[in-house]
Amino acid sequence: MRSRPPLTPDPTSDDGAPLRGAALRCSRRHWLAGALRGAFAGATATALLPWLAAQPSPARAATDLPALGDGGELTLSEERRLGDQIARAIYRDPAYLDDAPLADHLNAIWQPLFAAARRRGELADELAERYAWRLLLARDRTVNAFALPGGYLGVHLGLIGVTGSADELASVLAHELSHVTQRHIARLISRQNQQAPLVLAAMILGALAASAARNADIASAAIAGGQALAVQSQLNFSRDMEREADRIGLAVLQAAGFDGQGFLGMFDRLQQSARLNDDGGFPYLRSHPLTTERIADMRARLPLAGAPADRTTPAVPVSATAHAFMAARARVLAEPAPDRLQAHVRAGRGGADAGRRYARALAAAWLRDVDEALAALETVRDAADDAAAGRAADALRLEVLWMLHGEARLPREQREALAPLAQRAAHDGGRAGLLLAAQAAGGLPPPVRDGIGQRLLAWCVAHPDDPGAWGTLARVQHAQGQPVRATRAEGEARLAQLDYAGALDRFRAAQRLAREQGLNDLQELSVLDARARHAETLLREQLAEAQRR
Structure with missing residues (x-):
């Protein structure tokens, strides 16, 4: 996939449960607030508040807990339309990021989870076919991930950057996937429809105001009149959702070939980080309270699930070094200020680990430091100890040389290496390699450029919902006249x-x-x-x- 006074639930935390649930979590993520500030009076507000206010109040008792996967009153089509409205605002937000290497890495983790959920029967065929199932990346240093209506999932760069392994990142995605497969979004909205709709609207308005101003007091004032009507029932309901997402997410994680210890590793990492630096930068921890009960429950479940070697599912091909590279990339892209880039360069010198070497090369390229970037690239290649890491190192080399190709100090042999690097990346580098090659195509000889353009066109035809690929193709075709x-x-x-x-x-x-x-x-x-x-x-x-x- 921001301490509160006594008796006053924080509207940005899970304990302020009127806003729990993936459908509404998105509205308080500050990277989305920029889009919602502009769209609130338009598409997103129109989609959310009047729709909720118009819903009837069912006669079910407040203590009824829906069955697993029961979406209550919200149909699949309605949930997808609601998700589309929110996603439309996200795509327009300046913080939205389509970074091809990170997207490929996320997809390599996501696809096994998605397939495992279908095999286990957690993901119904109808949901699999009718939901969008898109991962949306945000240039944001906060540690956060969340699910949206209709199968959209958001991931912040800060989350990728703090994970120590692909298993930890997969545990977050599995948890958020389970929120969607169990239709927690629809269940939460149906639950809230049992409360006064106008109170719910005020709560959403309060969350948006707090997100835009980064001031929880604003939200407290906005929703104070309605909290007493809904807090306790929503609190209990959302905690049930979290336990359910933990339990199902763990099963999906392990069925996909990941190590279930990734859940505990992520829990420990979030807990430690929040204790050391509780400055509001860990909203995932707040929206998913890591109570001792939840952690103890996860520790108890892991021995019952069996060790990875006991399962027949093959290991997921996401290497430790490749993940270290991508976590480092996320840290650099999340904070590209010159002082932070210089810090990455210094940290990556000497006997640094693989991730810091990668960060050094990328940061030096951003700083246009030719000598530092070229020296760092050699250390990155030396650290690539498997095929996946090798592809990531080759893609980084292509990217760095293209970023520096206009620098007079770049040696001629490095300029001449661009064309073969681009050709190889376009053929063997997956989506990331193809898009990086296409970005560099404008400065390559016409036969090379045209060949890359044809491969990119074929990709776009096969993947028509890939906006990043279409945008890159447009630039290539402009260059081709x-x-x-x-x-x-x-x-x-x-x-x-x-x-x-x-x-x-x-x-x-x-x-x-x-x-x-x-x-x-x-x-x-x-x-x-x-x-x-x-x-x-x-x-x-x-x-x-x-x-x-």
Whole structure:
């Protein structure tokens, strides 16, 4: 996947349970607050508050606990639409980040968890097919992850940066996945619908105000009148959710081939970090209270689950060194200020571990320190002790050389190494290698650039919901002198980010360019027309849905 006075639950913590649940946790994450400040009077607020206020109050007793996976009143389609509204705001937030190496690493951990949940029957086929299942990365140093309605999951760079192993990161993703598979989002909203809807709206408003101002007192004032109606029942309900997510998440984690000790390792890491530096930078700890009961329950479950060697599931191919590289990358990208970059460079010299070596090379490139970056790259390659780490080291070398290619001090042999590095990355480096190669393609010879562009186009056709790939393709096609296709790729990127109005604008712009240039490619014109009509239909449906609310 921010001490409170006596008897006054903190609205940013799990003990202030009116805001518990993945559907509403997103609204108090400060990296999302920027998007919600602008969108609150628009799409996101329209999607959330009136929809909740309009729900009927069921007659079920407040003590009823829904069955596992029971979503209460919220249907799958409604939850997906709610998630789309929130995700649309996230994509527009400046803190949203599509970093290809980190996305590949997260996906290598996520896919085995997703597959294990399906094998175990935790994830129903209908949920698997109708939810988005997208991981959204945020440039934020706080230790945080959260689930959103409709299968969206958010991960902060700060969380990746503090994890010591892929097992620890996988434990967080498994926990958040279980919140989704058990439909905790819908269950929480249904539970809150049993309370006064206007009180719930005030609570959400309070959370947004606190998130925007980073002041819990604002939220306390906003929701003080409604807390007494809902606190205790919501508190008990959310703790049941957390226990459920722990239990199911552990089973999914181990079924996917990860070590269940990752849960305890992450618990210990969060507890220690919060004790040493409780400055509000650990919201995951607050939204997921690590009570002694939960930790003891996890310790008791691990021996019963069996050691990794006792299972038939093969080990997940996420190496320790590759994870150390990616955790270091997250730390650098989370705080790219010059003083922090210099600190990474100093820490990575000498006999530093693999992660610090990686951070040194990347930070030196950001500082445009050619000599330091080249020296650090050699140490990174020396630390790569397996195939996955080797690919990460090669991708870093390509990235660093491209960042430094305009520097006069970069040796000629390093410039000449760009083309073969890019070709190899495009063929063997997965999505991360392909996107990094495409980013460097503009400065490469036309045959190399065009070949990389063709491979990227094939990737986009096979993965139409990949906005980062479409955006990179648009830049490559502009460099190739193909403005119509580049503008269409910009439209596809907007469509993948659920920005239907922006997509329609780009498709129509491509149609105008085609007419101005006298383009006679009937296939391209037909595709443009179909995509414009598709975006127009989606936009019309979105506006109609907003009017129905």
